[in-house]
Amino acid sequence: MIGNERDTGDTYECDVLVAGSGAAGMSAAITARSRGLDVLIVEKESRFGGTTARSGGWLWIPGTSLARAYGIEETPDQARTYLRHEAGNNYDAARVDAFLSAGPEAVDFFTTRTAVRFDMPLVFPDYHAEAPGGAQGGRSMVTRPFDGRELGEHIKTLGMPLPELTVFGMMLGSGKEIIHFMRATKSLTSAVYVAKRLSRHLMDVLRYGRGMTLTNGNALAGRLRKSALDLNIPMWLSSPVSELTVENGAVTGALVTRDGRDVRVRARRGVVLACGGFPHDVARRKKMFPHAPTGAEHYSPGPTGNTGDGLRLAETAGGRIERLPNAAAWVPVSLTKRKDGSSGVMPHFIDRAKPGVIAVMRDGKRFANEGNSYHDFVQAMMKAAKPNEEIAAFLICDHKTLRKYGLGCVPPLPMPIGHHLRTGYLMRGDTLEALAAQAGIDASGLVATVAQFNASAALGHDAAFGKGSKAYNRYQGDALHGPNPCVAPVARGPFYAVKMVIGDLGTYAGIVTDANARALDAEGRVIPGLYAAGNDMASIMGGNYPGAGITLGPALTFGYVAGRHLAESATERGAA
Numbered sequence: 001m002i003g004n005e006r007d008t009g010d011t012y013e014c015d016v017l018v019a020g021s022g023a024a025g026m027s028a029a030i031t032a033r034s035r036g037l038d039v040l041i042v043e044k045e046s047r048f049g050g051t052t053a054r055s056g057g058w059l060w061i062p063g064t065s066l067a068r069a070y071g072i073e074e075t076p077d078q079a080r081t082y083l084r085h086e087a088g089n090n091y092d093a094a095r096v097d098a099f100l101s102a103g104p105e106a107v108d109f110f111t112t113r114t115a116v117r118f119d120m121p122l123v124f125p126d127y128h129a130e131a132p133g134g135a136q137g138g139r140s141m142v143t144r145p146f147d148g149r150e151l152g153e154h155i156k157t158l159g160m161p162l163p164e165l166t167v168f169g170m171m172l173g174s175g176k177e178i179i180h181f182m183r184a185t186k187s188l189t190s191a192v193y194v195a196k197r198l199s200r201h202l203m204d205v206l207r208y209g210r211g212m213t214l215t216n217g218n219a220l221a222g223r224l225r226k227s228a229l230d231l232n233i234p235m236w237l238s239s240p241v242s243e244l245t246v247e248n249g250a251v252t253g254a255l256v257t258r259d260g261r262d263v264r265v266r267a268r269r270g271v272v273l274a275c276g277g278f279p280h281d282v283a284r285r286k287k288m289f290p291h292a293p294t295g296a297e298h299y300s301p302g303p304t305g306n307t308g309d310g311l312r313l314a315e316t317a318g319g320r321i322e323r324l325p326n327a328a329a330w331v332p333v334s335l336t337k338r339k340d341g342s343s344g345v346m347p348h349f350i351d352r353a354k355p356g357v358i359a360v361m362r363d364g365k366r367f368a369n370e371g372n373s374y375h376d377f378v379q380a381m382m383k384a385a386k387p388n389e390e391i392a393a394f395l396i397c398d399h400k401t402l403r404k405y406g407l408g409c410v411p412p413l414p415m416p417i418g419h420h421l422r423t424g425y426l427m428r429g430d431t432l433e434a435l436a437a438q439a440g441i442d443a444s445g446l447v448a449t450v451a452q453f454n455a456s457a458a459l460g461h462d463a464a465f466g467k468g469s470k471a472y473n474r475y476q477g478d479a480l481h482g483p484n485p486c487v488a489p490v491a492r493g494p495f496y497a498v499k500m501v502i503g504d505l506g507t508y509a510g511i512v513t514d515a516n517a518r519a520l521d522a523e524g525r526v527i528p529g530l531y532a533a534g535n536d537m538a539s540i541m542g543g544n545y546p547g548a549g550i551t552l553g554p555a556l557t558f559g560y561v562a563g564r565h566l567a568e569s570a571t572e573r574g575a576a
Helices: 023-034 050-054 065-069 076-090 093-113 148-157 176-182 188-208 216-230 282-288 309-316 374-384 399-405 418-423 432-439 443-457 471-476 552-575
Strands: 011-019 039-042 058-060 140-143 241-247 250-258 261-273 328-337 343-347 358-360 393-398 427-429 495-507 518-520 526-532
Touching: 011 023, 011 250, 011 309, 011 552, 023 039, 023 050, 023 093, 023 216, 023 261, 023 552, 039 261, 050 216, 058 552, 065 093, 076 093, 093 552, 140 216, 148 188, 148 216, 176 188, 241 261, 241 309, 261 309, 261 552, 309 526, 328 374, 328 418, 343 495, 358 443, 374 495, 393 399, 399 495, 427 432, 432 443, 432 495, 526 552
Parallel strands: 011 039, 011 261, 250 526, 261 526
Antiparallel strands: 058 140, 241 250, 250 261, 328 343, 328 495, 358 393, 393 495, 427 495, 518 526
16 A cells, blocks of 8 residues: 555545546546655456557647747647637637646646656648647657567556557558558568568567557557556556545545455545546447437447546546537448457558548448548548438548558558458459449449549549648648649459448546636536546537547546646645
8 A cells, every 4th residue: 555545445545546547547646646645546347458559649738848848839829729610609718728837837747756658740730730729740640669578567558559550460650660560562672671570570579478568548648557566556457447436525535346346435536537438338429419319320449438428427527528619529430350250440550541442321422621630531521421321431542542541440551451352341343333333333433533633643633632731631641742642543353332320539528627627617617626637528629630649648647737737726625
């Protein structure tokens, strides 16, 4: 035990109880503990990390010292202008100001006092960089790779990355590492890099049963867990919160199920809800997802344990759930059958932007700039769908493009594609008409669309939707392809298609909070002792998706804000 914790079997006392072990929860716990509070983290699942462990590990936080180190200077007003534009009528000035103020402070705290480290590319544009206040770089950072061996035995309980985003179970770092793998058959330097990376991964698997070079969100979860271990913060796995304890209107703890028994946890300072939102809560999806009238017409790659527990717990204590124009961070996904027979959900991040790839609805017609952000792309899917018809789109490309870039779960050369053809995930036709027949697309519409697209694509121009005209489009395209990194003809068969439906990267609708991450009731009053962060907190983005890392950036920040406020409140009480 540390500090004043007391465990008497059926009761446990601490200063702060954190429900959830993703970025938000561990951020709150580490911050509170570093300021002298006794903290307990409880996690519903048998593995820690939540959605964070499956994520890309990017964080969007403007005005950090990391950006300044690269000579990127901006005032909070620039980012504030951008967020006001993005959030529109749902702009929350107080919470945005708190985010812009505390975000850089949180980054400095974690990078100087914990095991957390980030890298910032010189150029990673906001998703709407051309909008007022938008930026070409300096706001999105990615977690630095981490050696899983530093976790010791705890590596065995780290959440696994999404299989669809790995190669032989190996996580790939964002940016340069992915480029090396895509160029492995064309560049000796890349081939050597890939060979070394694969060899190291194979040796780790043989020795440890998994890869030890953690990247992206797995690295963030691992680094945060290492930081929590360094501070001796206890974490109970397989320990869901079943109810909150409320005394005289204040939240004073919770009932936690651990090892088959109920433990009454008393939290002297408060409870932080960071349970991952509600991507797998079918009932709430039915209420809030317009494309899912029964709640089932939605496919999330997030952990299946994210069933809205935090939101329900908050409601029992008087908390209010905010509805937003978009209840989640939308992403197009495709459904795949893995080789072990299980089902997979593949999010489509970058393949849509590649030259030679277009997207059509069942009528064979394009409906959007394929290079736009996944959130924008799904909104366009919704608008283009016909009434009472499944909302689905199809990525289309030719053989040359498929083998150069891959498509969804289908890898580029030299990897085989037979499994995906046999399962029907990848559809193929020698002609566009044959492909349309297999995919259930209107053949005449598809043929006309491809002809129209090809007419200007050879010149690097997309007359219909301007693919490649925006900074984010170009960043996700192929910089070595010209004159437009996002446009090439769909020219010679065989042709291929992958079907996409609607998924999410996390939910936006959530618990209404103030600028200190304290939960508010229906009258806007603070619920004493109750905090929310991460996807349990209503998004400060107003239902929009401004840039890479707009879930993890606020998650880390408001976890930090919650932990800081809990410690300051304790100090104030002590002084009183």
